[in-house]
Amino acid sequence: MDYFLQQLINGVTLGSIYGLIAIGYTMVYGIIGMINFAHGDIFMIGSFIALIMIVALGITAATPLLLLIAALVLVLVIAMALTAFWGWTVERIAYRPLRGSFRLAPLITAIGASIALQNFVQISQGARNKPLQPLVQGGFQLTDGGADGSGFVVQLSYMQILIIVSTVVLMLGFTFLINHTSLGRSQRACEQDRKMAALVGVNVDRTISLTFVMGAALAAVAGLMFLMYYGVVDFFIGFVAGVKAFTAAVLGGIGSLPGAMLGGLLIGLIETFWSGYFSVEYKDVAAFSILAIVLIFMPEGLLGKPEVEKV
Amino acid sequence: MSATEPLLKVRGVETYYGKIIALKGVDLDVFEGEIVTLIGANGAGKSTLMMTVCGTPQARNGSIVYAGEDITLKPTYEIMRTGIAQSPEGRRIFPRMSVLENLMMGGMVAGNDHFEDDLKKAFDLFPRLRERKNQRGGTLSGGEQQMLAIARALMSRPRLLLLDEPSLGLAPIIVKQIFEAINELNKNDGLTVFLVEQNAYHALKLAHRGYVMVNGVITMTGTGKELLSREEVKAAYLEGGRH
Numbered sequence: 001m002d003y004f005l006q007q008l009i010n011g012v013t014l015g016s017i018y019g020l021i022a023i024g025y026t027m028v029y030g031i032i033g034m035i036n037f038a039h040g041d042i043f044m045i046g047s048f049i050a051l052i053m054i055v056a057l058g059i060t061a062a063t064p065l066l067l068l069i070a071a072l073v074l075v076l077v078i079a080m081a082l083t084a085f086w087g088w089t090v091e092r093i094a095y096r097p098l099r100g101s102f103r104l105a106p107l108i109t110a111i112g113a114s115i116a117l118q119n120f121v122q123i124s125q126g127a128r129n130k131p132l133q134p135l136v137q138g139g140f141q142l143t144d145g146g147a148d149g150s151g152f153v154v155q156l157s158y159m160q161i162l163i164i165v166s167t168v169v170l171m172l173g174f175t176f177l178i179n180h181t182s183l184g185r186s187q188r189a190c191e192q193d194r195k196m197a198a199l200v201g202v203n204v205d206r207t208i209s210l211t212f213v214m215g216a217a218l219a220a221v222a223g224l225m226f227l228m229y230y231g232v233v234d235f236f237i238g239f240v241a242g243v244k245a246f247t248a249a250v251l252g253g254i255g256s257l258p259g260a261m262l263g264g265l266l267i268g269l270i271e272t273f274w275s276g277y278f279s280v281e282y283k284d285v286a287a288f289s290i291l292a293i294v295l296i297f298m299p300e301g302l303l304g305k306p307e308v309e310k311v
Numbered sequence: 312m313s314a315t316e317p318l319l320k321v322r323g324v325e326t327y328y329g330k331i332i333a334l335k336g337v338d339l340d341v342f343e344g345e346i347v348t349l350i351g352a353n354g355a356g357k358s359t360l361m362m363t364v365c366g367t368p369q370a371r372n373g374s375i376v377y378a379g380e381d382i383t384l385k386p387t388y389e390i391m392r393t394g395i396a397q398s399p400e401g402r403r404i405f406p407r408m409s410v411l412e413n414l415m416m417g418g419m420v421a422g423n424d425h426f427e428d429d430l431k432k433a434f435d436l437f438p439r440l441r442e443r444k445n446q447r448g449g450t451l452s453g454g455e456q457q458m459l460a461i462a463r464a465l466m467s468r469p470r471l472l473l474l475d476e477p478s479l480g481l482a483p484i485i486v487k488q489i490f491e492a493i494n495e496l497n498k499n500d501g502l503t504v505f506l507v508e509q510n511a512y513h514a515l516k517l518a519h520r521g522y523v524m525v526n527g528v529i530t531m532t533g534t535g536k537e538l539l540s541r542e543e544v545k546a547a548y549l550e551g552g553r554h
Contacts, residue, residue, distance in 0.1 A: 182419060189405055189416050196403040199365060201391040201420035201467065305407070 002143050002152040007276040008269070013160045013229065015268025016167035020222035021245035022252070022260035023174065024087075024215025030191045030255040031211050032099070034106045038090050038113035040242015041121075042216045046083040046223030047233045048121060050075055051130055054227075061135050068135065079224055080217040087216025088209055090117075096205065114238075121235040129234050132227055136162060163225045170221060171261055174214075178257060187211060191255070244271075247291050253304025262302060266290075316379065318343045318471055318503055319364070324373035326356075326363045333359045335527040336373065341471065341505050346497050348506040348514040348535070350548055351524035357507040358400045360524070361473050364505075365397055366390045377471070392420045396469035398460040400476055400507075406449030410440055410459055413448050417463030425468065433462040436492050454485040461489065465496070471503045472496070478510045486510070490517055511548035515539045523548075 021043050028036045053075040059068065094109040139157030178184035186207050189197040198204050226241070227233050244267055252263025267287050274286035294302065317340035326334040333356045341347045351357050363370050364377075366387040375383045382390050391397075396417070405413050414433060418426050434441040437458040443451060451459060457477055464472055474493065478486040490513055496502045508514035515521050515535040523531040523544065531538065538544050 182415075185408070185412060185416060186419070188408060192405045192407055193403055195367065196399065196405065197416075198367060198387040199391055199397050199399060199403075200416050200463065201388050202416075203386075203388045 002154050003276070005142065006152065006154045007272050009154070009156055009160060010276075011269035011272035012265065013163050013268070014272055015265035016163050017222045017225055017229070017264075018241070018245045018248045018268050019261045019264025020167060020170065020218045020225075021241060022248040022264045023171075023257065024219050025246050025249040026252070026254055026257060026260040027187075027211050027215050029249070031187060031208055032095070032106075033103070034095070035110065035246065036090075036095075036212075036215075037107070037110040037242070038094070038117055039087075039215065039219060040238035040240075040245065041114050041117035042083060042087050042090070042238070043219040043223050043226075043241055043245075044233070044235065044238030045086050045117060045121065046079055046216070046220030047227045047237065048125060048130075048223075048235075049082050049220070050079040050224040050227050051132060051233060053078055054132065054135070059135060060133060061137055063135075072135070076221065076224055080220045083220035083223070084213040084217045086117075087212040087219075091209055091212040096208075114242075118235055118238065125235065127235060129232050131232050134159075134231055135228055159229055163229060166221065166225070170218065174218070175257065183207075183210065244287065247287060251291050251294055251301055253301030256301070256303045256305065259301055259303035266302075317341055318378060319505065320374075320376040321360070321364070322374050322376070324360070324363060324370045324375060326359055326368055327371050328359075328368070333527055334363065334370070337524075337527070337529055339522055339529065341503060343470075343503055344497070344501050345520060346493070346504040346506060346518045348508055348518035348521045349524055350508055350511040350514055350521060350538075350544075352547075353509070355524045356527040357524055358475055359527075361397065361399075361475050361505070361507055364390075364473065365395065391467070394468075394470035395473065396464035396467045396471075397473040398457075398464040398475060398477065400479075402453075402456045402460040404448035404451065404456045404459055404463075406447065408448055409445050410443050410448060410451070411445060413459055413463050414440075414466050417466030419467075421466065421468045429466050429468065433465055436465075436495075437462055454481050457481060457485070457489060461492070469502070471505065474504060474506045476507055476509060478508065478513065486513065493517065511544070512539070515544075 021039065024039045025036060028034065057071055057075070059071045063071065090113050094113045095106045098105045098109060136159045139155050139160070142154040142156055143151065144153065178187065186197065186202045189200070189202055190204055190207050194204055226237065245264065248263035248267040249260045251266060252259025252261070270287050270290050271283045275283045319341040321337055321339040324334050324337045325332065337360055349357050349360065362368065364375055366382070366385055370383055374381055377393060377395060382393065405416060408416070414430060418429055421429065439455055440458055440462055443455060448456070448459065461474065461477065477489050493504055494517060497504055506514055506518060515538050518535040521533065521535050521538045522529050523538065531541065531544065
């Protein structure tokens with residue numbers, strides 16, 4: 001039971017990171033119907049920007065707590081802003097000129113953008129792993145392993161709390177933004193009928209740009225969390241994390257916002273539990289198998305909307 | 312703008328879909344305070360003209376001047392912010408938004424200041440929408456969707472309302488309601504209406520002036536009464552009774 005609890009905590013943490021990235025995939029798919037394969041690399045760029053900032057500001061675990069919090073918030077804000085700019089640029093250069101052309105064209109440029117971003121970081125930052133000393137240490141011990149010390153010690157680290165809490169806050173804020181603000185309504189309008197959205201005065205191109213900007217900003221948050229949680233990044237992390245987050249978005253129902261969150265959580269849990277109880281080597285096989293099984297029986301994903309609408 | 316200058320002035324407009332020409336040089340005027348109707352058979356280019364006014368697709372030749380300003384090559388969203396609103400062909404309700412959200416989308420360009428007043432006005436005009444306020448647009452009946460499409464267009468406080476086939480596929484009693492609403496808006500609020508219709512009899516009775524379009528060109532024009540009494544119009548568009 002203790003072991004189960006520990007895996008649950010780890011799984012929710014990992015799922016939070018996947019969920020934040022998955023939102024970017026699902027929103028872009030919702031609004032322009034393409035898979036932005038460069039999104040994983042945007043996440044990678046977000047983690048690199050965060051790393052550079054942390055090193056430049058000289059933040060370490062020895063920094064006084066209040067200063068550490070302030071510095072991390074600053075890193076987060078700047079990483080979000082710069083990564084958002086990258087997301088905006090990719091859309092502007094690689095996707096917007098192809099709007100209205102055949103469906104496959106932006107998919108191909110997306111793969112191209114992904115390769116270009118990876119190589120850019122590899123060349124400019126070097127191909128080696130970039131380590132980061134843990135900044136947030138310590139945590140709660142939920143069980144002490146029993147009186148004789150033979151049981152399992154369940155730990156909930158401060159870092160895990162930080163990741164889970166920020167994710168929940170961000171997702172709540174984001175859901176509010178989509179459902180109850182003018183910008184969110186415009187985005188949904190573009191998603192449902194782009195031509196009609198223009199006919200009620202929505203600037204469709206700008207709304208699509210903002211979707212990329214928002215997705216990239218959330219990916220930057222995930223990038224910072226990944227960096228602080230695992231303590232190491234390289235130019236290739238975007239690929240694996242991107243594929244997992246994409247899987248999460250499809251599992252939850254691509255185009256659906258709560259679906260992306262649920263899918264991220266599930267992929268994180270499946271992966272962690274499989275690693276914990278069976279074998280670490282086959283954790284990806286487990287995650288993708290579940291995806292295949294779900295898609296056979298529910299082609300729209302868990303929370304996806306059925307294609308048919310009465311209009 | 313002088314009193315004789317039309318609110319909407321269409322001159323020599325040619326619109327293409329790829330290489331196929333849909334409008335072959337259309338001239339048309341809509342004056343402030345008028346109801347003008349454009350009638351014609353399926354595929355004549357009526358809806359294309361209405362969409363061309365809104366810049367999607369844009370005219371390849373000719374000019375469209377609205378309130379003294381050339382809008383021919385403006386992007387659609389900017390045109391829709393100058394006081395033109397459209398209730399388009401097929402109604403195009405946002406299917407996964409509630410009735411209220413659809414109206415909010417319509418009111419977006421008008422800002423928040425008058426939203427509650429405008430909402431009340433729209434609900435007074437079409438009380439059915441008030442009952443359906445929180446229902447998803449995609450689940451409304453055809454008539455309700457048409458009412459919603461018109462109400463959504465009105466929420467932007469337009470000076471010129473473009474209505475594309477508001478009677479299509481609706482029961483006669485609902486058509487009557489909708490045409491009465493249009494008439495009221497024109498009489499009470501001085502709203503200028505440009506109406507595209509296949510239901511020529513109703514449209515010509517309602518309109519001050521009418522145009523007849525055949526294969527992308529205007530073939531006849533005159534007051535609603537004149538056109539109703541012309542033999543060619545009767546033969547082509549009113550045969551088979553007045554429904």
